[in-house]
Structure formats: structure tokens, C-alpha cells
Amino acid sequence: MFNALTIAGSDSCGGAGIQADLKAFSANGVYGMSVITAVTAQNTMGVFGIQDISPEIIKGQIDAIFDDIEVHGIKIGMVSKIESIKAVAQSLEKIKKLPYIVLDPVMVSKSRFKLLSEDATKTLIEELLPLSFLITPNIPEAEEITGRKISNIDDMKQAAKELHKMGPKNVLVKGGHLNGPATDIFYDSVNFSEIKGERIDTIHTHGTGCTLSSAIAANLAKGMEVLSAVTMGKNYVAKAIEKGFKLGKGVGPTHHFYELYRKAGILDE
Numbered sequence: 001m002f003n004a005l006t007i008a009g010s011d012s013c014g015g016a017g018i019q020a021d022l023k024a025f026s027a028n029g030v031y032g033m034s035v036i037t038a039v040t041a042q043n044t045m046g047v048f049g050i051q052d053i054s055p056e057i058i059k060g061q062i063d064a065i066f067d068d069i070e071v072h073g074i075k076i077g078m079v080s081k082i083e084s085i086k087a088v089a090q091s092l093e094k095i096k097k098l099p100y101i102v103l104d105p106v107m108v109s110k111s112r113f114k115l116l117s118e119d120a121t122k123t124l125i126e127e128l129l130p131l132s133f134l135i136t137p138n139i140p141e142a143e144e145i146t147g148r149k150i151s152n153i154d155d156m157k158q159a160a161k162e163l164h165k166m167g168p169k170n171v172l173v174k175g176g177h178l179n180g181p182a183t184d185i186f187y188d189s190v191n192f193s194e195i196k197g198e199r200i201d202t203i204h205t206h207g208t209g210c211t212l213s214s215a216i217a218a219n220l221a222k223g224m225e226v227l228s229a230v231t232m233g234k235n236y237v238a239k240a241i242e243k244g245f246k247l248g249k250g251v252g253p254t255h256h257f258y259e260l261y262r263k264a265g266i267l268d269e
């Protein structure tokens with residue numbers, strides 16, 4: 001059985017963060033484990049508070065897992081403070097044979113709540129980008145890290161090149177925030193690939209970035225090569241968005257178990 005570890009924040013309504021990651025791991029056939037970096041009070045309408053976990057407990061969770069278990073893939077999501085980022089980086093750097101790390105550099109939620117402290121961007125860039133096999137910024141995150149405005153596919157490609165120079169082996173700039181087709185740009189230091197997708201007309205997109213990065217981490221944990229892992233992850237998130245559903249009063253979550261539900265007769269088609 002392959003496994004994957006998410007290092008991220010908790011979303012109390014279960015649409016994003018650790019909860020989305022674990023669902024995506026299961027649905028993509030790997031055993032999921034978690035290191036919680038922060039707890040958010042969050043629902044489909046917004047984020048109402050954050051409690052960061054102490055650096056000691058973040059390190060303790062990582063050490064407990066790696067002292068005991070061979071980890072096959074890692075996804076890193078929300079790590080909101082400088083001390084938390086350093087705790088994650090220091091713990092991971094100690095590990096002799098690190099599995100592939102997929103970093104989703106989470107900065108702001110869809111509801112515009114800051115999930116990364118304003119002073120922590122530089123530390124995130126310096127400490128976590130060089131450790132990453134793949135980073136998956138959305139357009140606002142890629143703009144913040146590179147300091148460039150991104151309005152079209154050519155801008156996404158230019159940003160991917162600049163992000164690559166900061167240390168990750170591969171870059172996926174996600175196009176969910178542009179108008180038109182949901183095209184993501186993958187760059188592996190030599191070639192660009194346009195990972196194309198139809199834009200699905202729905203408001204229920206809470207946790208799309210978490211879902212995609214976790215599905216890719218699961219695919220890498222299973223031994224897929226990187227472009228296949230990204231392409232299959234993109235197919236997975238598209239289906240999870242298509243089957244996204246109303247929950248609460250706001251932006252509903254992606255659906256991770258549509259295939260199980262369909263087979264059980266709970267979901268049509």
C-alpha cells in the first residue's frame with residue numbers, strides 16, 4: 001500500500017486543507033497521513049479565525065511519522081507563519097531519503113482571508129521552494145512570488161520560468177483564476193505543457209487547489225512520472241469540480257467520492 005503525507009492547515013467545514021487532502025489521497029488510492037500546522041475556523045462563506053500550532057508540535061508530528069514510517073509522497077499546503085515554515089523545513093531537511101514534495105504555496109482563501117502572514121512570503125520562498133519537486137501556485141500566488149502581473153498564457157509561462165529559478169524541480173501555474181478555459185501551465189526546466197481543461201460553470205469550487213495538489217502527490221507516491229501525475233491530477237480535479245455540491249450557504253466543496261457514490265446509487269450517472 002502506498003501512502004502520502006499532507007502538511008497543512010485544518011478547514012473545519014472539510015472542503016479545503018487537511019480534510020480535502022485526506023479525501024483526495026483516499027480517492028486516488030493511497031493511505032493518507034497528516035501533520036497539522038494550523039486550525040482554521042472556516043465554513044463555505046469564509047475564514048473566521050486561525051490558531052497556529054506551535055513549531056515544537058509541528059516538528060513532533062513530522063518526526064513521529066518519519067521515525068516509524070516510510071513515506072512515499074508529501075503535499076505541503078497552508079503553513080502560515082515564519083516559525084511554522086522553518087519548523088517544517090528543518091524537520092524535512094533532516095530526512096535522508098525525502099519523498100517527492102508537492103508544495104501548494106497557499107496564501108489567500110477564495111473568501112480573501114490571508115492564510116499566509118504578510119511577513120512570511122520571503123521565508124516560504126527561501127525555505128520551501130528549493131525542497132519541492134513540484135510547486136502549484138494559482139495566479140495570485142504566482143504574481144505575489146514573482147512580482148509580475150499574469151493576464152494570459154504567455155505571462156503564465158514566463159512566471160513558471162522565474163519560479164523554476166527559485167529552486168523547485170517542476171512548476172505548475174494554475175489557471176483557475178483567469179477567464180476562459182481552465183488551462184494550467186507545466187514547466188520542467190526544458191519544456192512547457194499546456195494542461196487544458198474546460199471551465200465548468202459552478203460556484204462550488206472550495207478546495208480546488210488542495211484537491212489538485214493532493215491528487216498529484218498521491219500519483220507521485222504511486223510511482224507515476226511527473227507529467228502523467230499532473231495530467232491525471234488535473235482530470236481528477238475537473239471531475240471533482242463537476243460533481244461539486246451545495247453545502248451550507250456559500251461556496252460548496254469539490255466531490256471526492258463521486259465514483260463510490262455513483263456505484264452505490266447515491267449519485268446519478
Ligand SMILES: Nc1ncnc2c1ncn2[C@@H]1O[C@H](COP(=O)(O)OP(=O)(O)O)[C@@H](O)[C@H]1O
Pocket residue numbers: 137138139174175176177182183184197198199200201202205207208209210212234237238241
Ligand atoms: N471552474 C473551473 N472549471 C474547471 N477547472 C477549474 C475551475 N476552477 C479551477 N479549476 C482548476 O482547478 C485547479 C485549481 O486551480 P485554482 O482554482 O486556480 O487554484 P486555487 O484553489 O489554489 O485558487 C486548476 O487545475 C484549475 O485549472
Ligand SMILES: Cc1ncc(COP(=O)(O)OP(=O)(O)O)c(N)n1
Pocket residue numbers: 008009010011016017018040042077078106108109110111115205206207208209210211
Ligand atoms: C486550511 C486551508 N488550507 C488551504 C485553503 C485554500 O485552499 P484552496 O484549495 O485554494 O481553496 P479555496 O480557499 O481557494 O477555496 C483553505 N481555504 N483552508
